[in-house]
Amino acid sequence: MFYTKLAIGGALAVSIAVVVYKMRWLTKAGAGLGGAFGAHVVLAGGAAWALPLAVFVASGSLFARLDGRAHGGADKPEEKTPPRTAAQVLANGGVAWVALVVLPYTDGMVAYMAFAGALATATADTWGTEIGTRWRGQAWSLATGRWVEAGASGAISGAGTGAGAVGASVIAALAASVGPLSWIMAGCIAASGVIGSLVDSGLGAFAQAQYADPGDTKLRDRPMSASDTPVRGVRLLTNSGVNALATLAGSALAVATTVWLL
Known part of the structure; x- marks a missing residue:
């Protein structure tokens, strides 16, 4: 049985890694790391863990590949999101992976809530x-209390917040449908996801390093050269770091909810 699961998990992970790389959803390193994570999930967790992960990866990758035409239509599509790197894969999935790693050494429900919350x-x-x-x-x-271009770090919008709530609810519903969670716990997972995403926005606004050219008010997440200093935030805290801290917050909140409910 173990070797069957190992073979299935390995074949599935390799297949997915090849597909996402060929479709330029992930870089080669990102696809390799994601494939290893996927294989571990299938082998150690089974469908209850693998299905929510698959939906997260597939939906996020598909949304990132959209041509950028807005609601209401636009004549010129925006630039597509570049393939996600290994660092971005780890930032978004690292906490969930840790939950899977510690599964044999802790309460299964707590580990699953940590995984689903992340x-x-x-x-x-x-x-x-x-x-x-x-x-x-x-x-x-x-950070400024002003209206800015959608997509700016540390900014929130009605459309984005609503979409985030739907995304968190989809993962929570899957966790209740194929996993060990009750629907009350699923509601807690959805709430943890929304709160975690708001933590992401807060860190992006006040702690993430932001750069700007002299005389330019538009901020960007990355420096143009190694000598650039951030005009706001902590130099070492990148967008990937913010994502990792936010998923940790959502995961921790889900675990706290589990302890309280149980």
Whole structure:
């Protein structure tokens, strides 16, 4: 039985890794890391763990591949999101992977809630960012209290927040349908995901390093050169770091809920 699961998990993971790389959803390193994560999930967790992960990966990748035409239509599509790197894969899925690693050494329900809470947060953030940006509306900056371009770090919009809530709810519903969770716990997972995504926005607004050219008010997440210093935030805290901390917050909240309910 073990070797059968190993063979199935390995074949499935390799197949998925090849597909996502060929479709330029992930870089080669990102596809390899994602494939290893997927194989481990299938082998150690089974369908209850694998299905929510598959939905997160597939939906996030598909949204990122959209041509950027906004609600209401646009003549010129925006630039597509570049393939996600291994660092981005780890930032979004690392906490969930840790939950799977510690599964044999802890309460199974607690580990699963940690896993689902992290995935719900990552899904809420991904759906909120991808859909909110393509809606072509404005977003409200938490740092300045002003309306900014949708998709800016540390900004929230109605469309993005709503999409994030739907994404977190989808993961929660799957966790209740194929996993060991009750629907009350699923509701807690959805709430944890939404709150985790708001933590992401807050960190993006106040702690993430932001850069700007002299005389330019538009902020960006990456420096143009190694000598650039951030005009706001902590130099070492990148967008990937913010994603990792946010998924940790969503996961921890889900675990706290489990302890309280049980």
